[in-house]
Structures are given as C-alpha cells and as structure tokens.
Amino acid sequence: MNERHLEGRVALVTGGAGGIGTAICMHLADLGCRVATTYRNPEKTQTWQRQMRDNGYDFAIFACDVAKYEDCERAAKEIEQHCGPIDILVNNAGITRDATLKKMAREQWHEVIAANLDSVFNMTRQVVDGMTERGWGRIINISSINGQKGQFGQCNYASAKAGMHGFTMALALETARKGVTVNTISPGYIATDMVMAVPEPVRAKILEQIPVGRFGETDEIAHVVTFLVSPHSGFITGANIPINGGQHMM
Numbered sequence: 001m002n003e004r005h006l007e008g009r010v011a012l013v014t015g016g017a018g019g020i021g022t023a024i025c026m027h028l029a030d031l032g033c034r035v036a037t038t039y040r041n042p043e044k045t046q047t048w049q050r051q052m053r054d055n056g057y058d059f060a061i062f063a064c065d066v067a068k069y070e071d072c073e074r075a076a077k078e079i080e081q082h083c084g085p086i087d088i089l090v091n092n093a094g095i096t097r098d099a100t101l102k103k104m105a106r107e108q109w110h111e112v113i114a115a116n117l118d119s120v121f122n123m124t125r126q127v128v129d130g131m132t133e134r135g136w137g138r139i140i141n142i143s144s145i146n147g148q149k150g151q152f153g154q155c156n157y158a159s160a161k162a163g164m165h166g167f168t169m170a171l172a173l174e175t176a177r178k179g180v181t182v183n184t185i186s187p188g189y190i191a192t193d194m195v196m197a198v199p200e201p202v203r204a205k206i207l208e209q210i211p212v213g214r215f216g217e218t219d220e221i222a223h224v225v226t227f228l229v230s231p232h233s234g235f236i237t238g239a240n241i242p243i244n245g246g247q248h249m250m
C-alpha cells in the first residue's frame with residue numbers, strides 16, 4: 001500500500017496539542033491527511049503549531065471547547081470551509097479531575113463528563129451525516145483502561161470513558177452499512193503530562209502493575225489509529241482495542 005494512502009483525506013483530532021494527540025496528528029499527516037485540531041488554550045496551541053511547523057507539519061487549529069455543542073457546530077463548519085469535508089474524526093480531547101467520591105464536588109463530576117463524554121456526542125454529531133452520505137468515514141474514540149477496569153479516585157473519569165465505548169458500539173451499528181467504522185482505543189498509562197501529574201508514590205504503584213514494566217509511548221497509540229483508518233480495516237467496527245502493557249486483560 002502507498003505510504004501516503006490517505007492523501008486528500010481530512011482528519012480532525014480534538015485536543016491535538018496534547019501528548020497522545022500530537023502523536024496522532026503527526027502519524028495521520030505522515031499518511032497524507034490534512035490534519036485539523038481544536039483547542040481551548042490559544043497561547044499553548046499557537047506555540048505548538050509553530051513548533052510543529054518547524055518540524056515540517058502544517059496543522060490547522062480551531063478554537064473550540066468540545067464540552068459545548070455550539071462550539072463544535074461552529075468549529076466543524078470552519079474546518080470544512082478551510083480544509084474540506086471531515087473524513088476521519090479522532091475524539092481525543094479529555095481531562096481528569098481525580099478525587100475519591102466522598103471528596104468529589106459536583107463541578108468535578110460535570111466537568112469530566114462534559115469534556116470527555118458530551119464532547120463525543122457534540123463533535124461526532126457534526127460529522128457523521130457527511131461521512132455516511134459520502135460512503136466513507138473513520139471515527140475513533142480515545143477512551144482509557146480506567147473505563148474498562150475502574151480506578152480509585154476516578155468515578156467521574158471511569159464513567160465517562162466507559163460511556164465512550166457504549167457510544168462507539170451503538171453508532172457502529174447505525175453506520176455499519178454506510179462505509180463508516182466506529183472504534184474505541186483504550187490506552188493504559190502512557191508517558192504524558194496527564195499521567196505524570198499523578199502523585200509520584202501513586203504512579204510508582206501503578207508502574208508496578210504493568211507487566212511490560214514501563215509506561216506506554218504516545219506513538220504506540222498513534223500506530224493503532226493509523227491501523228484503524230487504513231482502507232483494509234473496514235471490517236473492524238464497534239471494537240475496543242486495549243493498549244496497556246498487559247495491565248488489564250479481557
């Protein structure tokens with residue numbers, strides 16, 4: 001297969017300036033995609049965009065709080081005007097607000113559900129009709145090992161991440177005959193700022209639970225995204241692919 005077999009395709013990666021997001025953007029661009037991403041923090045993202053340009057990657061960036069439906073509606077229109085119809089959507093943006101339930105404020109619950117789960121509805125709703133009408137599309141939801149097994153201090157995050165895969169399975173049924181696949185990837189602990197923000201003693205205990213003996217690399221997630229967007233992956237839909245170093249086997 002041609003190494004740039006996605007030439008002309010448009011990919012939207014939400015939260016692309018984060019650790020896993022950056023690797024996904026780069027891998028999709030390497031396959032020939034025109035890549036767009038959304039951001040909430042303009043300074044951070046403009047700096048990221050300049051750094052990426054210095055490395056030969058031209059990513060289009062659009063202001064959008066994916067927790068807000070109207071933002072997604074506007075951003076998707078802007079992206080399609082600037083880049084063309086969206087063929088690939090990677091719902092990658094996400095946040096943590098860890099606390100045990102007894103200490104969890106309502107805001108911590110709602111913020112995490114809105115940013116991690118409402119966002120999947122908000123953005124997918126904008127692109128799914130176009131994909132089914134054109135007869136080709138790839139939707140990939142970046143969930144988490146903690147949506148599969150639960151995690152101390154993450155009632156909010158584990159609920160949102162488990163919910164993402166429910167969404168994947170339902171939508172996969174609705175789009176199966178229209179050339180659009182919908183899949184979940186569930187990364188384990190990947191060496192990103194989000195994981196490094198976990199207090200060191202807790203992190204050390206988590207590392208002990210990973211049979212491979214290390215945290216994952218962002219490229220190891222992006223690699224599976226490129227696998228799922230391949231034209232040869234049209235029979236994979238509604239799946240939840242774990243990438244966790246053996247920490248949780250199903």
Ligand code: CAA
Pocket residue numbers: 096098099100103143144145146151152153154157187188189190194195198199202
């Ligand atoms: N299992 C059972 N008990 C535990 C425990 C665990 N894993 N961890 C702590 N406890 C116990 C403590 O021993 C303590 O017990 P005592 O009260 O009897 O002494 C009690 O729970 C502490 O409870 P608190 O509510 O006071 O906890 P805290 O406020 O000190 O910290 C926390 C809670 C902030 C959630 C902290 O445990 C933490 O940061 N955990 C990490 C959570 C995590 O893994 N987040 C992942 C972020 S990265 C990510 O999410 C990416 C991805 O997709 C993988």
